[in-house]
Amino acid sequence: MKKVDLKDFKFEGLEHAVIEDLTSIEADEKEQLIMAGVDVDSKDVSATFMQVDHSNVHCGTNDKDVEVMDIKKALEKYDGLPEYYFNLIDKEKDEFTRNAAANLHGGYFVRTKKGAKIEKPVQSCLFLKAENSGQNIHNIVVVEENSELHIITGCAAAHEKFSGGHFGLSEIYVKKGGKLTFTMVHNWGENTVVRPSTMGVVEEGGTLINNYVLMKRVKDLKSYPTIFLNGDGAVARFNSVLVAPEGSYIDTGTRIIQNASDTKAETISRTITTGGTIISRGHIQGNNIPARGHIECQGLILGGGRIHAVPELEATVEGVELSHEAAVGKIAQEEIEYLMARGMDEDEATSTIVRGFLNVDIMGLPEKLQKEIDKQIEELDASDAM
Amino acid sequence: MLKIEDLHVKIGDKEVIKGLNLHIQEGETFILFGPNGSGKTSLLMTLMGFSNYDVTQGKITFKGEDITYAPIYERARLGIGMSFQRPPTIHGLKTRHLVKMCGNGSDVDVEMLAQRVNMENFLDRDINSGFSGGEIKRSELLQLMAQNPSLLLFDEPESGVDLENMHLIGKMARTLLDGEIKPSIDLSMKEQKMKKSTSTCGLIITHTGHILDYINADRGQVLFNGHLCCEARPRDILEHIRKYGYKECVKCLN
Numbered sequence: 001m002k003k004v005d006l007k008d009f010k011f012e013g014l015e016h017a018v019i020e021d022l023t024s025i026e027a028d029e030k031e032q033l034i035m036a037g038v039d040v041d042s043k044d045v046s047a048t049f050m051q052v053d054h055s056n057v058h059c060g061t062n063d064k065d066v067e068v069m070d071i072k073k074a075l076e077k078y079d080g081l082p083e084y085y086f087n088l089i090d091k092e093k094d095e096f097t098r099n100a101a102a103n104l105h106g107g108y109f110v111r112t113k114k115g116a117k118i119e120k121p122v123q124s125c126l127f128l129k130a131e132n133s134g135q136n137i138h139n140i141v142v143v144e145e146n147s148e149l150h151i152i153t154g155c156a157a158a159h160e161k162f163s164g165g166h167f168g169l170s171e172i173y174v175k176k177g178g179k180l181t182f183t184m185v186h187n188w189g190e191n192t193v194v195r196p197s198t199m200g201v202v203e204e205g206g207t208l209i210n211n212y213v214l215m216k217r218v219k220d221l222k223s224y225p226t227i228f229l230n231g232d233g234a235v236a237r238f239n240s241v242l243v244a245p246e247g248s249y250i251d252t253g254t255r256i257i258q259n260a261s262d263t264k265a266e267t268i269s270r271t272i273t274t275g276g277t278i279i280s281r282g283h284i285q286g287n288n289i290p291a292r293g294h295i296e297c298q299g300l301i302l303g304g305g306r307i308h309a310v311p312e313l314e315a316t317v318e319g320v321e322l323s324h325e326a327a328v329g330k331i332a333q334e335e336i337e338y339l340m341a342r343g344m345d346e347d348e349a350t351s352t353i354v355r356g357f358l359n360v361d362i363m364g365l366p367e368k369l370q371k372e373i374d375k376q377i378e379e380l381d382a383s384d385a386m
Numbered sequence: 387m388l389k390i391e392d393l394h395v396k397i398g399d400k401e402v403i404k405g406l407n408l409h410i411q412e413g414e415t416f417i418l419f420g421p422n423g424s425g426k427t428s429l430l431m432t433l434m435g436f437s438n439y440d441v442t443q444g445k446i447t448f449k450g451e452d453i454t455y456a457p458i459y460e461r462a463r464l465g466i467g468m469s470f471q472r473p474p475t476i477h478g479l480k481t482r483h484l485v486k487m488c489g490n491g492s493d494v495d496v497e498m499l500a501q502r503v504n505m506e507n508f509l510d511r512d513i514n515s516g517f518s519g520g521e522i523k524r525s526e527l528l529q530l531m532a533q534n535p536s537l538l539l540f541d542e543p544e545s546g547v548d549l550e551n552m553h554l555i556g557k558m559a560r561t562l563l564d565g566e567i568k569p570s571i572d573l574s575m576k577e578q579k580m581k582k583s584t585s586t587c588g589l590i591i592t593h594t595g596h597i598l599d600y601i602n603a604d605r606g607q608v609l610f611n612g613h614l615c616c617e618a619r620p621r622d623i624l625e626h627i628r629k630y631g632y633k634e635c636v637k638c639l640n
Contacts, residue, residue, distance in 0.1 A: 333437065335474045340458035341434055341467075342529060343490045349459075352487070356478025356512070 004193050004220065006095065009134025009165040011103055014053035016129070022048065022058055029127075029158060035216070035376075036154025037185035037369045038125040044366070047110075049124040053133045054105040065116035066149065067109070068124075071138050074109035081109070084140045088171045088199035096167045096195045100136040107137040107168070112147035112178075121150040121183075121366070128157040128164040128192065137168040143178035143206070150181040152366070155188065160217070162189025172200030174208050176231065183211040183363060188218040190247060196223045204231030204260070211363040212240040215376045217248050217276070224281065226255040229263040238267040241358045243380065244305060246275025253281025253310070258291040258320075265293035270358050273305030274380065283312040286320030295324035300331060300357060302380075331357075351377055387412045387587050388433075388537055393444035395425075395432045402428040404612035405444070410537070415563055415588040415601060417620040420609035421632045426591045427471070429609065430539045433589070434468045435461050448537065463490065467535025469526040471542060475514040481525060482509035488532035499531045503558055519546020520555070527558045538562055538588040544596045556600025563588045563601055595624040608632070 019025065022040035025033070030040060040048070047061035047068040056070040075081055091101045108124050126137055143149050157164060166188070174180050188194060202208050208227060227236045238254045256265035271278045284293035299307035311324040331353050339349035355377050360370065388410040395403035402425045410416050420426045432439040433446065435458040446454045453461050476484075485496045500506045503524040508517070517525060523543065530538065543555055565586040590597060598620055606620030610632065616623060626634065 332474060335476050337436055337458055338470065338474055338476070339484075339487075341462055341470075342484065342488045342533060343459055343462040344487065345457070345459045352479060353476055356476055359478035361478070 004165070004195065006099055006134070006165075008132070010130070010132050011099070011134040011136065014130045014133050016052045016055040016057050019050070019057045022050065032156045032158065032187060033125060033127070033154060034368055035185070035372050036125060036156035036187040037152045037183065037213075037365070038123050038154040038156075039366065039368050042123075042366070042368075044120050045123045046118050046120040047122045049108045049110075049122070050127065051106045051108075051125070051135075051137065052127045052129050053135055056106045059108075061122075063118055063120065065113045066118045066122060067111045068122055069109050071107040071109050071140065072104065074140070081140065084142060084171055084173060085138075086171075088201065089169055089197055093197065097169060097197060100138060100167050100169055103136055104138055105136045107139040109140045110149070110151060111142040112144050112149050114144040115146045116144075117148040118150070121152045124151065124153045126153070126155045126166065126168065128162060128166060128189075131163060133164040135164070135166050135168075137166070139168065139170040141170070141172045141180065141182070143174045143180045145175045146177040148179040150183070152183045152185070154185045155194075157187070157189035157192050160189055161191070163191035164189070165193040166196070168196040170196065170198040172198065172208065172227075174200065174202040174206040176203045177205045178203070179207045179209075181209045181211070183365065184213070185369065186212075186214040186218065186221070187216050188221070190217050191219050193219060194221040194223070198223070198225035200225070200227045202227065202229050202231065202234040202236060205233045206231060207235045208237070210236070210238045210254075211365075212238070212242075212252075213360065213363070213373065214241070214250065215243045215373065217245045218250065219247065220249050222251045224253050224255060226257065229256065229258045229265065230260055232260045233262045234260060235264045236266070237264075238269075239363060240267075240269040240271075241360055242269065242271045242278055242280070243376075244271070244273040244276030244278045246304070248276030250277065251279040251281075253279075253283065255283040256285070256293065258284070258286045258293060259288055261288050261290060263288070263291050265291075267294075268296045269298070271297070271299040271307055272302060272354065272358070272380070273299070273307055274302050275304045277306045277308075279308045279310065281310045281312070282324070283314065284322055285314040285316070286322055287316050289317055289319035291320050293320075293322040295326075297324075297326040298357070299328035300354070301328070302330070302354075351380075354380065387414075387449060387585070388589070389447040391445045391447075393432070393446065394442045395428060396440045396442050397428065397438055401442070402612055403432065406612070406614055408607075408614060410587050410589060412585045413587055414604045415590065417598070417603045417606035417623075418589060418591045418609055419606060419623055419627060424609045425612045426609050427541055430468065430541050430589070430591065433461075433539060434458060434466060462533070465536035466539065467530045467533045467537070468539040469523070469530060469541060469543070471545065473514050473522060473526065475512065477512050477515065479513050480510055481505070481513050481528075484513050485509075485529055485532045488529045490533070494532045496532070499528055502531070503528050503554065520548060520551035523547055523551065523555050527555065527562070530562060531558070535562075536586050538586060538590075540588065540590040542591050542593060544592065544594050552596055556597055559597065560601045562586060595620075598624065
């Protein structure tokens with residue numbers, strides 16, 4: 001992969017006016033948003049946050065138990081958020097982080113009230129609209145003690161041919177007994193460069209479930225979230241579903257560090273390439289006992305492309321239990337013929353198996369998004385790749 | 387219904403069916419006997435149309451259509467249904483979903499069908515994942531009930547099945563063969579009876595003959611080394627094999 005040059009992107013002057021009524025967004029953009037998990041017409045959300053290029057264009061909540069605001073406003077209001085802002089991520093980590101720290105465009109600050117169970121998800125969208133836009137984002141999520149929250153965050157570009165860059169920093173704090181489900185759906189363009197950097201801490205008895213769906217072409221994406229299980233009984237589970245069409249380069253993985261006892265770490269990734277490159281990483285480090293961890297990487301090559309699975313297990317004390325399971329290959333002819341014997345033609349059989357393989361059902365996604373993903377699987381199928 | 391003429395089948399370089407003729411009439415159930423490796427399963431796999439089973443000579447006709455080289459799904463849609471011995475596990479594909487798809491567009495009352503084979507608790511499990519021998523058979527029958535075939539291919543209904551399950555499987559196999567009413571939410575019992583069809587025929591492989599306690603088998607033959615021989619009533623054949631083994635068949639062929 002060619003080195004990413006920050007000079008290729010515009011980091012200044014791409015401001016947009018506030019959109020009070022999100023339903024007024026143009027139809028084709030709405031379409032892109034739905035594929036990124038954001039349903040602007042939906043009433044089934046507790047809050048909606050939207051960032052377009054360099055501006056926060058919308059931020060509305062209808063649940064008083066969850067606070068959602070532009071990160072810049074939050075920094076002002078809470079004296080720079082010293083407990084959270086650049087508390088996990090090192091400002092000097094790399095040039096992208098330095099650039100984002102020096103020239104912040106926005107992002108969301110989401111915080112629950114102690115003990116509050118937020119029933120409807122908070123949806124957020126980070127949108128690239130202007131050609132060659134370079135977007136610097138910093139998100140902070142705080143799940144207070146014994147509270148529950150589901151965030152659906154969609155990142156999308158205006159259209160499939162879009163050129164631009166997204167540089168997103170996210171810091172996630174799950175406090176004692178808290179539960180966060182964080183669903184991220186990416187729908188980038190063919191020429192989009194993406195460099196997110198995510199770090200999180202889960203305290204005693206807390207749970208972090210992370211779902212990641214990427215089905216559309218992206219030029220160059222590199223992400224490697226790191227989660228620390230610092231409290232006893234903390235749990236982290238990562239489910240990823242990745243599809244790489246020709247022209248995609250995806251290097252992604254998850255690192256979970258188990259620093260406390262009775263912690264559980266699990267990462268499951270399902271990857272399909274139809275011509276692109278996927279590097280699927282996973283790293284679990286057990287530093288305390290008892291601790292259990294498991295990495296599962298399953299990959300299918302349909303037609304062409306490259307999958308490189310890199311599961312890493314690291315234990316630093318006696319008694320840690322870690323395992324991994326990785327398989328890269330093709331759909332078994334036996335499975336296709338079994339379904340054909342039930343009356344499905346070869347394409348139907350293949351897409352049924354692929355849908356099962358990707359198994360996005362377990363993520364419990366909103367119906368519209370689930371349907372959209374099903375549609376994408378059908379499209380995958382209609383191409384010559386299968 | 388099914389007509390096989392001078393069928394020759396190869397797996398790789400090896401000929402496994404060597405000039406086989408068989409005719410199964412509407413509503414008829416035919417039992418196939420034969421020692422291990424005689425080509426019984428190969429015959430069923432060939433009739434269903436699986437790859438690796440190359441028809442080198444001969445013709446298979448089903449409902450008047452030449453299906454010798456038809457793709458698997460066309461045979462299934464024409465009405466051939468098969469119970470698999472060792473079906474593959476498909477991760478992420480729920481049993482419920484597959485049973486629905488077996489209906490091929492017709493409305494299938496999955497819950498009701500599942501109750502009949504004690505599979506209600508398996509509907510939300512991945513198909514065949516960790517299923518025991520008896521569970522696999524019941525799951526296969528459940529799919530076939532939704533499929534409602536007019537020719538049932540059943541490879542060793544007894545294998546890996548305990549007595550209690552055998553009873554259930556035998557009963558359900560009979561139900562399928564008798565063309566007994568397919569449960570439907572839209573039709574009253576009377577309407578269902580009017581629609582009742584008795585045209586289902588079967589081709590069943592058995593070693594032990596337990597299945598004969600449950601179904602009305604009309605005819606039987608022994609497949610030996612790729613050839614059919616010894617046509618008789620199934621129970622008589624079974625009795626004969628029990629007494630003398632398959633050695634007698636060799637004599638008969640010579």
